[in-house]
Amino acid sequence: xxxxxxxxxxxxxxxxxxxxxxxxxxxxxxxxxxxxxxxxxxxxxxxxxxxxxxxxxxxxxxxxxxxxxxxxxxxxxxxxxxxxxxxxxxxxxxxxxxxxxxx
Amino acid sequence: xxxxxxxxxxxxxxxxxxxxxxxxxxxxxxxxxxxxxxxxxxxxxxxxxxxxxxxxxxxxxxxxxxxxxxxxxxxxxxxxxxxxxxxxxxxxxxxxxxxxxxxx
Amino acid sequence: xxxxxxxxxxxxxxxxxxxxxxxxxxxxxxxxxxxxxxxxxxxxxxxxxxxxxxxxxxxxxxxxxxxxxxxxxxxxxxxxxxxxxxxxxxxxxxxxxxxxxxxxxxxxxxxxxxxxxxxxxxxxxxxxxxxxxxxxxxxxxxxxxxxxxxxxxxxxxxxxxxxxxxxxxxxxxxxxxxxxxxxxxxxxxxxxxxxxxxxxxxxxxxxxxxxxxxxxxxxxxxxxxxxxxxxxxxxxxxxxxxxxxxxxxxxxxxxxxxxxxxxxxxxxxxxxxxxxxxxx
Numbered sequence: 001x002x003x004x005x006x007x008x009x010x011x012x013x014x015x016x017x018x019x020x021x022x023x024x025x026x027x028x029x030x031x032x033x034x035x036x037x038x039x040x041x042x043x044x045x046x047x048x049x050x051x052x053x054x055x056x057x058x059x060x061x062x063x064x065x066x067x068x069x070x071x072x073x074x075x076x077x078x079x080x081x082x083x084x085x086x087x088x089x090x091x092x093x094x095x096x097x098x099x100x101x102x103x
Numbered sequence: 104x105x106x107x108x109x110x111x112x113x114x115x116x117x118x119x120x121x122x123x124x125x126x127x128x129x130x131x132x133x134x135x136x137x138x139x140x141x142x143x144x145x146x147x148x149x150x151x152x153x154x155x156x157x158x159x160x161x162x163x164x165x166x167x168x169x170x171x172x173x174x175x176x177x178x179x180x181x182x183x184x185x186x187x188x189x190x191x192x193x194x195x196x197x198x199x200x201x202x203x204x205x206x207x
Numbered sequence: 208x209x210x211x212x213x214x215x216x217x218x219x220x221x222x223x224x225x226x227x228x229x230x231x232x233x234x235x236x237x238x239x240x241x242x243x244x245x246x247x248x249x250x251x252x253x254x255x256x257x258x259x260x261x262x263x264x265x266x267x268x269x270x271x272x273x274x275x276x277x278x279x280x281x282x283x284x285x286x287x288x289x290x291x292x293x294x295x296x297x298x299x300x301x302x303x304x305x306x307x308x309x310x311x312x313x314x315x316x317x318x319x320x321x322x323x324x325x326x327x328x329x330x331x332x333x334x335x336x337x338x339x340x341x342x343x344x345x346x347x348x349x350x351x352x353x354x355x356x357x358x359x360x361x362x363x364x365x366x367x368x369x370x371x372x373x374x375x376x377x378x379x380x381x382x383x384x385x386x387x388x389x390x391x392x393x394x395x396x397x398x399x400x401x402x403x404x405x406x407x408x409x410x411x412x413x414x415x416x417x418x419x420x421x422x423x424x425x426x427x428x429x430x431x432x433x434x435x436x437x438x439x440x441x442x443x444x445x446x447x448x449x450x451x452x453x454x455x456x457x458x459x460x461x462x463x464x465x466x467x468x469x470x471x472x473x474x475x476x477x478x479x480x481x482x483x484x485x486x487x
Contacts, residue, residue, distance in 0.1 A: 006282060021278045067436045070278055151463065153455035154396040186396070193393065201391040204402050205237075206244045 005088070005098040011080045016102055018049065018057070020071045020086060028063035042092055047071065050085040051078050051102075078102055107192070128173040136180035137164060143187035152194035157186040234373055234383055234473060241474050245422045249410065258426035258481040260419030264410035268417055272485065281358055281431040281483040284351070284438045288359025291352070296341040302356070305337035314357075314364035315480050318469050319372065320379035327382050327465040330357055331440060348459035349446065354429045354438035361429065361482030369426065369480065371473040386470025389463050390421070395454030401467070416487060423475040425468060427484025434487060441468060 004023040009016055022044065029041025041063055049057040056075040078084070080102055087097035140161055147153045164179035232240070245257060252263050262269040292310065295301050303309030307316075317330035328336070334356050335345035346353040373379050393400045402421065404413060409420035428441045439447075445464050446456035457463055 006278070008278070019278050021280070021282065023283050068280060068283065070280070148455075151457060151461075152394055155450060155453045155455055156396045158455065190396070193398065197392045197394070201388055201393070201400070204391040204400060204406075205232075205387070206240050206402075206406060 003098050004096045005086050007084065007086050007098060007100045009078075009084045009100060009102040011078060011082075011102050014076050015074045016076070016078045016084075017074045018072065018084065020047075022047070022069055022071075022088060024068065024088075024090065026061075026063075026065055026067045026069060030063070042090065044069070044088045044090045047086070047088045049073075049075075050087075051075070051082060107196070128177040130168070130173060133164070133168045133173050133176045133180060136177045136184070137161070137168070140164070140180045140184035140187060143184045143191070147187050147190045147194070150191060150194040152190050154186055154190045157183050157190060160186060234380070237387065238474060238476070241422065244406070245409070245420055249420070255479055257420055258423035258475070258478050260424060260427060260484070260486065261417035264420065265417045268487070275485050279431070279483075280433075280485055281429075281438065284355045284358040284429070284431065285362045285483060287351075287355040288357070288362075291356055292359060296338070296343050298342055300341050302334065302337055305333070305340070310360060311363045312367060314360045314482070315367040315369050316371070318465060318472055320374055320376065320382060320469070322374060322376055322379070325378050326462065327386075327469045329441070329460065329465055329468055330360060331442065332460050332465070348442040349440055351438055353442075354440050357429045357440060358438065358483040361480060364480045365482070366479050368477045369423075369472060369475045371469070371476055373473060382466050383470055383473060385463070386466035386468070389467040390470055395449065395452030397452040399452040401448070421471065421474070423478045423481075425471050426475055426478055427481045427486070429482060430484040430486045432486050438483075 005020060006022070007018065007020040009018045024044050025042055026044065027039045027042040029038065031039050033039050043063050043065065044061045047057075047059040047061060048055055056077075057073050059071065061069065082102045083099050084102055085097060085099045087095065089095040140157075144153060144157050144161065147157065160179055160183035164176050164183060167173075167179055168176035242254075245252075246254070249257075249264070256263040259269075259272075262272045292302050303311075307313055314330060317333065318327050320326075321328045331348055331353055334353065335348075338345050346356075373383050390401045393403070404418050405421035405424060408418050411418055425441060428444070429438055430444070431437065432439050442459035442464065445467070446459060449456040
């Protein structure tokens with residue numbers, strides 16, 4: 001099964017720029033379906049990026065973040081060829097992770 | 104062009120107001136007015152040019168009738184009928200008017 | 208002398224009339240006039256850029272779009288479409304079996320006029336015909352499954368010039384003309400035609416949105432619309448546009464919609480497929 005995580009990390013100089021797109025409904029719990037029933041809240045709570053055993057970025061998300069969230073950030077201390085691990089966990093206990101190579 | 108339909112709509116509305124002010128409307132009055140409006144809207148459907156506001160007005164008319172407010176219900180149904188007629192007039196007009204807009 | 212003047216005027220008017228008779232144009236002349244109009248209105252926009260809709264009209268929007276395209280939101284739809292293409296139907300056949308070149312790189316040929324059935328066949332309709340002829344239920348034209356399929360097919364055709372044909376069949380020409388009529392006909396209580404926004408007001412704002420030019424407007428379909436938080440097919444967009452002018456939409460892929468898609472796609476001949484697209 002295809003991963004829900006798409007990530008692109010590019011090392012330039014001493015900074016690595018990371019972009020990621022995560023496939024997730026991110027239901028806020030405030031929207032009703034066509035029958036008038038509330039679609040239950042279903043959203044990512046934590047996203048974490050790890051490099052060389054250390055967490056380089058953590059995001060605490062919630063119902064305000066939209067569907068299929070996109071994220072972009074930079075960090076120092078990595079070089080081309082290193083591994084970058086991305087993982088997320090949502091309010092229903094589901095999770096996914098992916099290891100990508102920094103380009 | 105569009106102004107003609109607008110004038111027709113305005114006349115229709117003013118006549119509607121005049122007609123129902125004398126007597127209180129009954130459930131039968133509403134049924135008749137609603138049927139006329141629905142028939143007109145169906146005609147608009149036949150020329151593939153119904154307006155969303157016509158359906159909204161019909162709904163409002165039905166809600167008023169369900170609440171026993173037949174005066175309001177009849178007025179709303181007549182307004183819906185006028186909207187439906189305006190949409191039919193628009194379609195008929197546009198059948199020849201559209202050529203004026205073509206890029207030359 | 209007066210007689211000569213009257214006759215001269217009558218002759219001039221008599222000759223001038225056919226020139227002003229707008230319905231007398233052939234698709235080729237319509238095509239040229241349509242293109243010349245947009246060229247003269249937007250002389251700085253490169254011809255191929257019109258397919259990028261509002262981004263060809265507004266620099267600020269274009270910058271945001273370029274940023275979004277670094278990680279396109281329609282990627283998931285393309286991926287899903289690719290998987291659907293690879294998955295056989297219950298009878299063992301695949302989508303590829305219904306199309307030329309296994310359905311890869313053919314999107315620019317749609318819609319086409321089917322002389323057998325006498326109607327315009329859009330890509331979406333062709334996909335559902337494929338499903339039904341292989342014992343599968345058709346997809347809803349406005350929903351994600353159809354969007355994923357067309358997103359994948361559009362992606363395989365990216366950059367290819369639109370190649371819409373009007374065969375030498377009076378019914379095809381009639382469908383084209385009906386499409387042109389639909390495009391220019393005012394509808395809905397707000398009394399707008401497609402042209403009101405996408406020809407007369409192309410590049411202008413409607414509330415906070417920048418209006419896309421009609422030239423090449425379907426080249427980016429299907430689109431991921433940020434406003435919808437999801438994908439939208441051509442059917443979804445046409446029906447929503449109807450509602451926005453307070454007109455009750457027709458059923459998806461109604462003859463009118465197919466005809467207008469035929470007309471607009473023909474007008475975009477030669478311009479590259481840019482789909483699937485991302486729009487505000």
